[in-house]
Amino acid sequence: MPGNNRIVLGVIGSDVHAVGNKILEMAFEEAGFKVINLGVMVSQEEFINAAIESDAAAILVSSLYGHGEMDCRGLREKCQEAGIGDILLYVGGNLVVGKRTFNEVEELFKKMGFDRVYPPGVLPEVAIQDLKKDLGL
Amino acid sequence: MKALLIDFGSTYTKVSLVNLVPPALIGTSRAPTTTETGLLDGLNKALEAFTPEQLDGIAVKKACSSAAGGLKIVAIGLVPELTVKAAREAALGAGARVMATYAYTLSDEELDEIKELEPDLLLLSGGTDGGDRKNILENAARIAESGLSVPVVVAGNKSAASDVKKILEKRIPHVVVTKNVMPEINVLQVEPARQAIRELYLQEITKAKGLDVIQQEVGLAMPTPLAVMKAGELLNKTSGKEVVIVDVGGATTDVHSFCDGKPRRSGIVLKGLPEPFAKRTVEGDLGMRVSLQTLLEVIEENEDIHALREYANKIKRERSLIAANEREKYFDRIFATACIREALLRHSGQLNEVFTPEGRLWIQQGKDLTEIDILIGTGGALVFADDAGSLLRAGLRLEHPLHLTPRQPQLMLDHKYILYAIGLLAEDYPETAEALIKDTLKSLGRI
Numbered sequence: 195m196p197g198n199n200r201i202v203l204g205v206i207g208s209d210v211h212a213v214g215n216k217i218l219e220m221a222f223e224e225a226g227f228k229v230i231n232l233g234v235m236v237s238q239e240e241f242i243n244a245a246i247e248s249d250a251a252a253i254l255v256s257s258l259y260g261h262g263e264m265d266c267r268g269l270r271e272k273c274q275e276a277g278i279g280d281i282l283l284y285v286g287g288n289l290v291v292g293k294r295t296f297n298e299v300e301e302l303f304k305k306m307g308f309d310r311v312y313p314p315g316v317l318p319e320v321a322i323q324d325l326k327k328d329l330g331l
Numbered sequence: 332m333k334a335l336l337i338d339f340g341s342t343y344t345k346v347s348l349v350n351l352v353p354p355a356l357i358g359t360s361r362a363p364t365t366t367e368t369g370l371l372d373g374l375n376k377a378l379e380a381f382t383p384e385q386l387d388g389i390a391v392k393k394a395c396s397s398a399a400g401g402l403k404i405v406a407i408g409l410v411p412e413l414t415v416k417a418a419r420e421a422a423l424g425a426g427a428r429v430m431a432t433y434a435y436t437l438s439d440e441e442l443d444e445i446k447e448l449e450p451d452l453l454l455l456s457g458g459t460d461g462g463d464r465k466n467i468l469e470n471a472a473r474i475a476e477s478g479l480s481v482p483v484v485v486a487g488n489k490s491a492a493s494d495v496k497k498i499l500e501k502r503i504p505h506v507v508v509t510k511n512v513m514p515e516i517n518v519l520q521v522e523p524a525r526q527a528i529r530e531l532y533l534q535e536i537t538k539a540k541g542l543d544v545i546q547q548e549v550g551l552a553m554p555t556p557l558a559v560m561k562a563g564e565l566l567n568k569t570s571g572k573e574v575v576i577v578d579v580g581g582a583t584t585d586v587h588s589f590c591d592g593k594p595r596r597s598g599i600v601l602k603g604l605p606e607p608f609a610k611r612t613v614e615g616d617l618g619m620r621v622s623l624q625t626l627l628e629v630i631e632e633n634e635d636i637h638a639l640r641e642y643a644n645k646i647k648r649e650r651s652l653i654a655a656n657e658r659e660k661y662f663d664r665i666f667a668t669a670c671i672r673e674a675l676l677r678h679s680g681q682l683n684e685v686f687t688p689e690g691r692l693w694i695q696q697g698k699d700l701t702e703i704d705i706l707i708g709t710g711g712a713l714v715f716a717d718d719a720g721s722l723l724r725a726g727l728r729l730e731h732p733l734h735l736t737p738r739q740p741q742l743m744l745d746h747k748y749i750l751y752a753i754g755l756l757a758e759d760y761p762e763t764a765e766a767l768i769k770d771t772l773k774s775l776g777r778i
Contacts, residue, residue, distance in 0.1 A: 200462065202516075208687040210600075228461070230516045235600055235685075235694070243410040244516045248462035259688050 204236035207265030221318035262289035270307025286312030336752035354766035426557030458488030558754030592698025671726025720775035
């Protein structure tokens with residue numbers, strides 16, 4: 195794939211759900227992306243450091259355990275401080291617990307600076323198509 | 332056939348005379364290092380301890396050196412936790428003294444600092460392979476424009492390496508490109524950079540430091556810490572045991588470990604850049620003579636702290652001072668114990684407790700040394716101590732359970748003080764080196 199196809203992938207915070215992370219890695223590699231997979235229990239700083247060293251085009255954050263809002267807050271601002279403020283940020287999974295509609299959740303995370311937000315159960319292909327479009331690949 | 336092995340140290344020039352086949356140590360000797368009048372004076376003085384018959388038939392001469400400040404390196408990378416750390420590991424593994432490390436784009440002030448540090452070599456990294464190019468290109472341009480003229484080893488993003496070389500070569504006399512110290516995120520590749528540093532050391536840096544006479548006369552092979560490291564690598568390889576070496580010197584305390592250091596129990600998640608199998612750390616603030624003022628800071632809580640300070644001030648005036656009475660010997664033991672304990676704490680990894688919805692987990696950063704088999708003590712402070720075993724035991728006393736320091740290793744002493752000589756022989760005469768290891772390592776029991 196020509197152009198910058200490098201993406202940083204990981205499960206944020208104290209979340210140890212490893213299976214979905216592996217599936218995403220395989221799906222994005224298959225689709226022609228160079229995946230830098232940081233695995234589970236990844237801090238915001240680790241995402242940013244890996245994106246800087248590898249000059250990645252996007253950071254893909256997963257969160258399955260309901261603390262996504264807390265874990266993701268401030269990630270965009272930290273990217274801006276670190277000089278990669280324009281990087282694409284995607285997030286998906288069981289992002290919050292409680293009775294909020296996905297529309298509310300999406301709005302919340304977009305306000306936090308995420309470019310795309312996915313509910314549970316979305317197939318990797320959807321995110322792959324979006325990412326190709328956003329990167330002009 | 333005999334071999335003469337020499338270590339030009341900052342205070343002493345040490346020699347070991349060895350019979351290669353059958354392997355045997357003929358004798359050792361030492362004399363003060365003579366930096367002013369040329370290092371050969373000190374060597375000749377040390378050789379006076381041997382008879383002409385003993386010195387007859389020397390077929391191999393090899394030397395290592397930490398004189399003239401050792402091999403001084405400044406390591407540069409992009410992100411502190413990633414390429415900067417990888418570059419630092421590579422430099423330490425080459426036996427260097429890492430004077431400073433720098434991250435991101437070098438500022439004018441940092442370039443001035445580097446000039447003042449007078450390094451022998453710059454190790455320039457930054458970016459994974461195919462990753463960030465901008466940083467290493469910018470830093471190369473800034474180094475080229477700065478007026479620095481020290482050799483540079485380039486070990487960064489391979490996609491930028493040839494451009495980096497072109498930029499540097501306009502102003503810098505020796506530029507060597509080698510493989511990336513971190514080809515991918517969280518993958519460490521220090522061996523090619525170690526090798527490149529060593530070659531440059533032999534070809535260029537010894538000349539610049541006025542050591543080329545030594546190189547012609549006695550075959551200068553490597554910086555001293557690298558020789559010690561090679562001895563440890565050989566012992567690890569031949570015995571199959573996990574080894575740690577603690578080298579307590581006047582200016583620094585070095586720790587070498589030879590093990591993978593991975594978690595030993597379940598429920599532990601390993602984080603951060605992987606650690607090199609052969610890892611070396613150097614603590615420039617922990618030493619028995621030159622670094623006493625900074626060492627005192629880590630032993631704040633001693634009841635004799637005032638007397639210790641007085642003794643330290645006395646040593647400050649007279650660096651080569653040897654403890655004159657029982658009380659001063661006791662102070663030296665406190666110093667040595669502090670060096671051992673603090674250097675091991677810094678070398679070892681650490682556990683941190685985290686609570687997750689899945690229950691309690693542990694995050695490990697650094698190497699787990701809790702189950703290493705052998706811990707070897709070396710360096711003047713241990714070799715010439717009356718009670719090296721109790722010093723090591725005191726240094727290993729468990730005070731921080733979450734620090735993964737060695738727990739019950741077999742304690743050994745390099746009692747003939749020839750680990751450097753073993754390392755110098757390790758590549759060309761592994762069998763002799765192996766026999767000498769057995770000869771010098773004296774068991775001090777378990778902890």
